[in-house]
Amino acid sequence: MADHPVDEKLPALKMATTGLQHVAAMYAGVVAPPLIVGAAIGLTATDLTFLTGACLFTAGLATFLQTLGIWKIGARLPFVNGVTFAGVAPMTAIVASTEDKSDALPIIFGAVIVAGLLGFLAAPVFCKAIRFFPPVVTGTVITLIGISLLPVAFGWAQGPNPAAHDYGSATNLGLAAITLLIVLLLRRFTTGFVKQIAVLLGLVIGTLIAIPFGVTDFGPVADAAVVGFPTPFHFGAPQFQLAAIISMCVVMVVSMTESTADMLALGEIVERPADEKTIAAGLRADTLGSAVSPLFNGFMCSAFAQNIGLVAMTKIRSRYVVAAGGGFLVLMGLCPMAASLIAVVPRPVLGGAGVVLFGSVAASGIQTLVRAALDKDNNVLIVAVSLAVGIIPITAPEFYHAFPETARIVLDSGISTGCVAAVLLNLVFNHLGRGGHDAHDVTHPMEAGEELTNTPKAPAAS
Template identity: 45%
Template sequence: MTRTEATAGEPAQKKSAPTTPGAARHPVDERLPPARLGALGAQHVAVMYSGCVAVPLVFGAAAGLDTATIGLLVAADLLVAGLLTIVQSLGIGRLFGVRLPVVAGASFTAVTPMITIHGEYGLPAVYGAMLAAGVFGMLMAWPFARLVRFFPPVVRGTAVTVIGLSLVGTAVGLIAGDDPTAPGYAAKDRLALAAGVLLLIAVLTRFARGFLAQIVVLAGLVAGTGAAAALGMADFSAVGDADWLGLPEPFHFGAPTFPVAAVVSMCVVMLVVFAESTAYLMAVGDMTGRPVGVGDLARGLAADGLSAGLAGAATSFPDTVFAQNVSLVRMTGVRSRYTVTAAGVLLILLGLCPKLGAAVAALPGPVIGAVSLVMFAMVALTGIRTLGEVAYEGTHNGLIVALGLAAGMVPAVAPGIYAGFPSWFRIVAGGSISSAVIVAFLLNLFFHHLAPAANPPKEPS
């Protein structure tokens, strides 16, 4: 290893250990009984559903779409997320899929650029640019994966920590309500219900054993929903009105168009999604005991590119690895990739069956918010643990982390701070994730690759 690489605190390149005949099956490849798979898959869907459907809801409202059209976007979003989750868990040959327990879902990174493109060029340009970005992503997956040495723990840990912290506000909004001026905002019954769910999850985590210990989040959701129904805080009336079968409509907004500025913007978004996914895929590889090599990473990133291509055709959204599901793997200790395969199947069913989707969508906000609060905080914890691997003495890594965290939190605490800047700048710097990744990446490049320290510390074993 070179002196520069040691300074960055980067581990030696890892490769997945091949499975030899007669060797014990790795926990990632463990095949669980169908009933257990179904329950664990449902738990994965439950913790990511609100975040996944929030993307089409936010974009649809900003684009001025009617309720029926937003419903089509939600269905397409779930369908593509399910397909990509299966691809990531099972893989398609040597082309796509990391073959780890990761769940794919719509990326918030793409929302602001999509809204900007819609305002300037219209909806056909949004999905044309997405198609082009999908092709770009599939072509760039292998070159990007070879840059993994530029994403050492100091960069990955900073990015993941910011992701977790910046998402806490979303969970709080589900618990208290989105409008602070509304009469029922932060009502005592909403806060009490959320506190009850959090308490139950804590108690079950402490005392539950066996299978129950692996589904504490699902148990909290079910119990919280039951309590909400008993208190009159749950409304499932929309379930009866929903159809049993609904198919997404490809190219719903007409033939795609490809304005150069829109295409470039979405390609930039694709690179940011890659950086986000890289941090998560490597974190999941570490926590499951199956380190992610260059080939694994490239197949995982190629799946992200595939998601953008499918989304452009199905009027959906680019997918990335979902943070809360990464946390769920750590929290439950269940490493089997087939649990998320089951989650992918459930997501497809939700996308094709509006009635099932309506049932999940009717879960009370305080209950979903309480669970999300735990998951997002666990995301931040994952980042903090990664930062614990970083060597700080005699390096500039402390400054990299500090400035990366600061840059990432600026858009979270002051969402309108870049409103007066050009659209391309808002696309790049307007999100917490992209800001943190870019700043940490560039500072790591500056301190450890372009201007290495005179006496770099030895890399910790």
């Protein structure tokens, strides 16, 4: 009997080229979180390169775990895993609340380790409780992720240093606008592989255009080694703070919810429907990958949804192709010079691309909300209040100034507070006191597999 297309091993050359295509489609999504967090901490170019390489390396390991699998770990589907965007806003909130910035990464790493281990233990139960995270909840949270990240793109567009004389200058904003225009033109007038890597090409072209303006620094590449290894605990031993752990546990819940939806969608596309056993195995891979990632200085990992679209487009369903992409990620993580290339990209250029990248996250949240039965007043109320609660830290950054610093780590993350509000309101309005009839009032991911296959999603929530 012939192997299922998911288990097919393609010729080496085709395996390598199609694997690289998966890497190209998700590369910008992997390197953006360490750039955001590293900039918030104020890391040097060398440390920023190291952090980016570490995230590439751990993304490769997590991809191996998901595609190849061991024991009851791994969905064994063509999933690319990488740093989840959902954790960016909570991590920057942790950075902002940490007086000694050198402690920020150890605190984040400690929180991710605990959240990953708890998620691993909860995976068999979580796959049964997914009905409490319908589109009205996940759509609200994904929208908040995009809205929370957009100010980062706007800050990048103005320049790397708010104290610099050229911060917000016409040159910087012009470079951001040109990069945005390039990405839009590539997405509009190209097809296939070029269209898939439009953001990556936009970064390259934008960087080349920026050279005559003197804002491109090739120093990080010149100083980077060709071969290196993400030394365990490079930034210090993990520290465990309760508020940070709670914040990252909320992110883990969001990440597990999105991964479940992604597995349902991908299972339909590759014609190997994801059952409860597959979902539990996939969640174990996500959470274990997240728990191991900080050992090598990486962040929380989750499935990347944009690669699902690539599988649907190319019709190449082999999980070994994606595993080959994981191999390239590991190799890039072991080559600091390759990782340092992203440090060359001027912040305004990153800002222009970030508008597309982060804005698409918010748009995918809106797409999810389309399935949330918003013709019902209860669901409209859930979305309205949850979005309002989640937007508070963005529109009124000092709103919680009177609260203790430990509490502000959670409260200053609109994603965390918005998620908690959405889950609680959904329980109150769509579950409590409604017996077994809540399913008639709201569609949840376990009942929307076919719809999910036609819903493109951005990388941020995955």
